[in-house]
Amino acid sequence: MSADVLSTEPHTPPVGTTLLSLTGIQKRFGAVRALSDVDFEVRAGEVVALIGDNGAGKSTLVKVMSGAGPADEGSYRIEDREVSIHTPAAASAHGVATVFQDLAICDNLDVVANLFLGRELTRGVALDEAEMERRTVELLEQLSVKLPSVRIPMASLSGGQRQSVAIVRALLGSPKVVLLDEPTAALGVAQTAQVLNLVERLRERGLGVVLISHNMADVMAVADRAVVLRLGRVAGRFAMADVSREQLVATITGADTNVVSERAARVAGRSAATSAGTEGTQA
Amino acid sequence: MSTSTDSTADAAAMDPAVPVPDAAPQQPKQMLRERLAGLRGGDLGSLPVVVGLVVIVIVFQSLNSTFLNSFNLVNLCLQIAAVGIIATGVTLVLLLGEIDLSVGSVSGLAAAILAVLNVNEGYSPVVSLLAAALGGLVIGTIHGLVFTKLGVPSFIVTLAGLLVWQGAQLQVLGSQGTINLPPSGGLQQFGRFSYLADWQAYGLAVVLPVLFLAAKLATRTRRTRAGLPVGALWVPVAQALLLLAVLLAVVAKLSIDRGVPWIFVVFVAILSLIEYVLRRTRYGRAIFAVGGNIEAARRAGIKVDALRTSVFAIASMLAAVGGTVAAMRLGFANQSSGAADTLINAIAAAVIGGTSLFGGRSRMYSALLGALVIGAIANGLDLLNLSSALRYIITGTVLLLAVVIDALASRGRRSAGR
Numbered sequence: 001m002s003a004d005v006l007s008t009e010p011h012t013p014p015v016g017t018t019l020l021s022l023t024g025i026q027k028r029f030g031a032v033r034a035l036s037d038v039d040f041e042v043r044a045g046e047v048v049a050l051i052g053d054n055g056a057g058k059s060t061l062v063k064v065m066s067g068a069g070p071a072d073e074g075s076y077r078i079e080d081r082e083v084s085i086h087t088p089a090a091a092s093a094h095g096v097a098t099v100f101q102d103l104a105i106c107d108n109l110d111v112v113a114n115l116f117l118g119r120e121l122t123r124g125v126a127l128d129e130a131e132m133e134r135r136t137v138e139l140l141e142q143l144s145v146k147l148p149s150v151r152i153p154m155a156s157l158s159g160g161q162r163q164s165v166a167i168v169r170a171l172l173g174s175p176k177v178v179l180l181d182e183p184t185a186a187l188g189v190a191q192t193a194q195v196l197n198l199v200e201r202l203r204e205r206g207l208g209v210v211l212i213s214h215n216m217a218d219v220m221a222v223a224d225r226a227v228v229l230r231l232g233r234v235a236g237r238f239a240m241a242d243v244s245r246e247q248l249v250a251t252i253t254g255a256d257t258n259v260v261s262e263r264a265a266r267v268a269g270r271s272a273a274t275s276a277g278t279e280g281t282q283a
Numbered sequence: 284m285s286t287s288t289d290s291t292a293d294a295a296a297m298d299p300a301v302p303v304p305d306a307a308p309q310q311p312k313q314m315l316r317e318r319l320a321g322l323r324g325g326d327l328g329s330l331p332v333v334v335g336l337v338v339i340v341i342v343f344q345s346l347n348s349t350f351l352n353s354f355n356l357v358n359l360c361l362q363i364a365a366v367g368i369i370a371t372g373v374t375l376v377l378l379l380g381e382i383d384l385s386v387g388s389v390s391g392l393a394a395a396i397l398a399v400l401n402v403n404e405g406y407s408p409v410v411s412l413l414a415a416a417l418g419g420l421v422i423g424t425i426h427g428l429v430f431t432k433l434g435v436p437s438f439i440v441t442l443a444g445l446l447v448w449q450g451a452q453l454q455v456l457g458s459q460g461t462i463n464l465p466p467s468g469g470l471q472q473f474g475r476f477s478y479l480a481d482w483q484a485y486g487l488a489v490v491l492p493v494l495f496l497a498a499k500l501a502t503r504t505r506r507t508r509a510g511l512p513v514g515a516l517w518v519p520v521a522q523a524l525l526l527l528a529v530l531l532a533v534v535a536k537l538s539i540d541r542g543v544p545w546i547f548v549v550f551v552a553i554l555s556l557i558e559y560v561l562r563r564t565r566y567g568r569a570i571f572a573v574g575g576n577i578e579a580a581r582r583a584g585i586k587v588d589a590l591r592t593s594v595f596a597i598a599s600m601l602a603a604v605g606g607t608v609a610a611m612r613l614g615f616a617n618q619s620s621g622a623a624d625t626l627i628n629a630i631a632a633a634v635i636g637g638t639s640l641f642g643g644r645s646r647m648y649s650a651l652l653g654a655l656v657i658g659a660i661a662n663g664l665d666l667l668n669l670s671s672a673l674r675y676i677i678t679g680t681v682l683l684l685a686v687v688i689d690a691l692a693s694r695g696r697r698s699a700g701r
Contacts, residue, residue, distance in 0.1 A: 088582070104582045106575035108643035109568075117572055118583030126563045130502070134509040 013079065013176070015045035019208040020065065020096065020177045025074035027060055027232075034060040035071070035232045042177055042208035047199060049219040049240075050212045052229035053252055058212050061229065062179055065210070066098035067091035079176070097175035101182045103166040107155035111147060112136045114154055115169045139168060143201050145194075160191025164198050177208040184218050196222050216245050230254050329637060331688050332652045335681075339656065343663030350663055353540035360537065360547040361475075363658035365390070365609035366625065367550045370632035370650040371557050372601030375594050377633055378561070378574045380642025381430070381437035385444030386629050389422055389599050390606025391621025392452040397607045398462035398616035399455055401470060408469040412607055419603025420596050422448060427592030437595075445626070453618055461617035464610065474611025478542035487548075488530035496523040546608050553601070554650055562647070570594060574643030605629075624678065631682035632657045639689050656681070 013019065021041035027034045035057050042048050052058050063069030064076075067085045076083055078094045085091050091098070105114055112132050121128040121135075136150050145164045147157065154162060163183055170178055180199065184192040192215075199222050202209050213219050219226060220240065228236040228251045236251040343350040369386050376383040393415040400411040422444070429440045456462065464471045479487070499519035506513050537543050561567035569590055572580040581587050609625075610616045634640060635656050636649025646652070660681060664674045 089584075102578070104576065104579035106572045106579050106643070108575035109571060113568060113571075114579075117568070117579070118585055120565045120568060122565060127565065127568065130505040130509040130511060133506075133511055137511070 013044045013206070015043075015206060017044045017079070018042070018077075019044050019079055021077045022061075022064070022071075023075050023077075025061070025064060025071045025076075027057075027064060027069070027071050033232050035064070038074070038229070038232070038234055040065075040227060040234075042210055044176070044208055045203055045206045046224040047203050047209040047211055047222050049223035049226040050210055050229065051214070051216075051219060051226055051248065051252060052235075055231075056229040056252075057232040058229055059181075060232075062098065062181055062210075062212055065091070065096060065177075065179055067096075068098075092173050092175065095174070095176035096179065097170035097173055097177070098179040099163075099166050099170050099181065099183065101185065103162060105154050105162060105166060108153055110153055111150040111157075111165055114165060115139075115172060117169075119172070139171070143168060143171075143198060145198060158191055159187050160194040163187065163191070163195050167195070167198055167202070171202075175207070177210065178202055179210045179212070181212045182214065183211070184213065184215055192218065216248060219248070220245060228252055329646055329652065331685075332636060332656060335635075336652070336656055336659065339659050339663065343659070343666065347663070347666045350666055353536055353538075355662065355666070357478075357537055357540045357542070357544065359655075359658050359662050361544050361612055362662060363654040364544065364546040364550040365605045365612065366628045366632055366657065367605075367650050367654035368553055368608060369602045369605035369625065369629040370636070370654055371550075371554050372598035372605075373629050373633040374636075374638045374645055374650050375557065375561075375570065375601075376437070376598045377630075377638045377640060378570050378642060378645050379591055379594055380574045380577075381591070381595075382630075382640075383426070383441045383595065383598050383602075384438065384626060385422075385426065385441040385448055386598065386602035386605075387621045387623075387626030388445045388448035388452065389419055389602040389621070390609065390625055391616075391619075392422075392448045392455065393419055393603035393606035394610035394616035394620040395452045395455040395462075397470070397610055398464060399457075401468070402462050402464060408473075411470075415607045416600055416603050419600040419606075422603075423596035423599025424592060426599060427595035430595065431588040431591050449622070452620070456616070456618060461615055463615045466614065470611045471614045474546055474608065475614060477545040479545065479548065481538055481542070484534045484538060484543045485531070487543075488534045489527065491530060492523045492527040495526055496520065499523070546612060549608065550654075551651065553604070554648060558647060561645070566590075571643055602629075624675065627682065628657050628661075628678065631678065631685065634682065634689060635685040639693065640686060641689070641693055653685075 019042050021039075023039050025035050025038040025040070038057070038061060040048075040050075040061065050058055050061065060069065064071045065085075067088045067090050070086045076085055078096070083090075083094050085094060085096070088098070106117065109117070112129070115136050116132050121132050123131075133150060140147060140150070143164075145161075145168060147161055147165075154165065157165070167178070167180065167183070183195050183199070187195060196218060199209055199211065203222075203224075211219065211223055223240050226236075226238045226240060226243070226248060227234060228238070228248065230252065231254075235254065238248065238251075340351065349355055369390055373383060373386060396415045396418050397411045400406040400414055401408055406414070426437075426440050426444055429435050430437050496519060499522075503513050503516075503519070534543060561570065569580065569585045572583065572585060573587055573590060577587060606621050610620060613620075632653030633645075633650055634653065636651065636653030637644075637646030638649045638653075639645065657678065660678060661674060664677065
């Protein structure tokens with residue numbers, strides 16, 4: 001690969017430009033409609049949370065965007081150009097980088113080796129370790145990612161540090177949009193904070209970030225907008241400024257129709273005088 | 284600062300289990316502290332091998348005072364060349380987290396091909412050698428393709444290979460059973476009677492440390508230019524001086540007798556080349572990556588199947604080269620060439636030297652260290668006139684011990700989060 005894999009200049013279309021937009025996405029697995037008529041867009045410099053219950057279609061939608069599982073129908077546009085993305089390679093070529101939940105990190109290799117895996121810099125036949133290390137240190141500094149050393153095996157790092165390295169690695173290809181699949185699922189409180197800080201710095205760099213998460217606290221903390229999927233359809237779109245956690249949860253569970261809310265309503269009715277009527281939706 | 288691929292002294296000083304060619308420089312105190320932390324965390328470095336080697340030397344020397352004399356040490360160098368070359372190939376396969384059980388049979392087949400072409404068919408030594416090595420390459424490619432394309436576990440593919448290629452060896456040898464290489468011919472001359480001249484040996488002993496230091500300093504300059512921290516200058520200088528002292532001592536000791544055998548030089552040269560490829564090239568980095576996390580390697584765009592096939596091909600080719608070296612040293616190829624303990628010795632050498640059976644980890648020059656241990660044991664037991672029965676039992680026990688240490692170290696790494 002060429003020397004530009006780590007362009008340290010943030011690639012920035014002006015904040016607010018639509019970077020990625022999906023319209024009318026359909027995806028079937030046999031008789032099951034995993035996604036029907038889904039519209040989704042990400043703009044430069046914003047974090048969009050993609051939330052929903054298990055089986056709502058989040059993963060399917062991520063696979064559509066990342067090229068791992070292309071849609072059956074619908075249009076996929078990158079910066080207003082219609083593109084056809086059928087492989088992960090095509091997605092990254094169009095500037096869409098994905099950090100999957102399992103991180104895909106080699107524990108026996110050090111941080112530098114993992115960042116540059118598959119796109120090592122060379123001088124002649126030999127690896128250019130000094131240059132790769134310099135760029136690693138530079139990029140980690142820009143993103144304020146703190147590691148004990150860039151030359152220790154990944155296995156010695158904490159979960160948050162590993163997640164951060166995986167995200168930083170996604171940035172090496174100078175993407176416009178970064179998809180993060182449950183980045184905080186396995187992390188403790190402090191480590192989650194590290195990763196959320198990093199997500200905010202990606203936004204500051206003008207990237208569009210899609211955050212797939214189960215964790216309402218994380219979503220409330222960093223996202224600018226949330227798109228809620230339920231049963232393969234978009235059940236709601238919210239600006240985080242004017243939505244409550246309860247509203248989000250209600251939309252995720254389908255509060256008006258499902259058994260959780262029916263029960264909540266029944267309980268609320270029975271103890272009418274004192275109930276605030278909201279616990280049920282949080283169950 | 285463990286840049287180089289040419290010093291075991293260097294390997295002992297740092298942790299070379301993973302390729303860390305320009306590791307962040309450290310001050311000696313900090314280096315020591317991290318070393319101790321590493322030991323506790325199951326990162327044993329080359330320590331067990333070196334300790335083991337010292338124990339073996341002390342035991343055999345006290346049992347038979349000829350063990351450490353020059354004559355016997357030259358013999359040791361002659362003896363370990365073949366198994367060392369085979370172990371180098373085994374190291375590559377183990378790094379992938381796979382195994383090659385056919386290396387013994389392949390080495391035997393290569394010996395048979397060499398003898399038949401050179402003696403019966405009258406081809407020149409060079410052509411016979413190339414044909415034998417090419418045979419190994421083809422065999423390894425077949426193993427690799429069956430493994431990657433058909434999804435048969437490497438254990439089974441190479442177990443089948445063990446039998447098939449042994450059969451091929453018997454077929455090639457035909458009714459003759461044993462083919463002697465002509466004593467005055469180039470092959471036996473090279474394998475048994477070729478030693479470095481004094482000026483060559485001493486020249487190498489001086490040039491290698493100089494090259495080592497030059498490589499270290501070049502790395503240092505590049506790091507300085509890149510604005511990266513560098514360690515104390517005296518560390519690489521001291522390492523180079525230590526290497527110089529060791530090499531001079533070895534050459535002086537061996538020169539009292541016949542000198543440094545050419546086949547030993549061939550072994551070390553092959554090993555050095557492989558070490559360079561492993562730790563300093565993209566190909567080597569990809570091998571470590573596949574051994575560490577094959578899915579990550581695949582997603583990083585590494586062509587995993589082609590890589591694995593090529594590693595099996597190289598391993599079988601090195602097994603073939605090792606087989607020809609053994610035939611040249613012994614002066615013949617027969618039906619038991621490459622049989623008996625060749626396979627177990629090669630695998631034992633790789634593992635004892637510090638290549639993990641779990642993939643993705645190998646110490647620098649593990650094949651050399653391991654071959655020295657295995658060779659020293661076999662050689663010492665021969666001097667004591669012990670039976671093969673006892674030799675097999677002891678070699679097997681040492682292999683088990685090495686694997687146990689590997690397993691415990693790997694458990695230690697996990698619990699220390701490494």
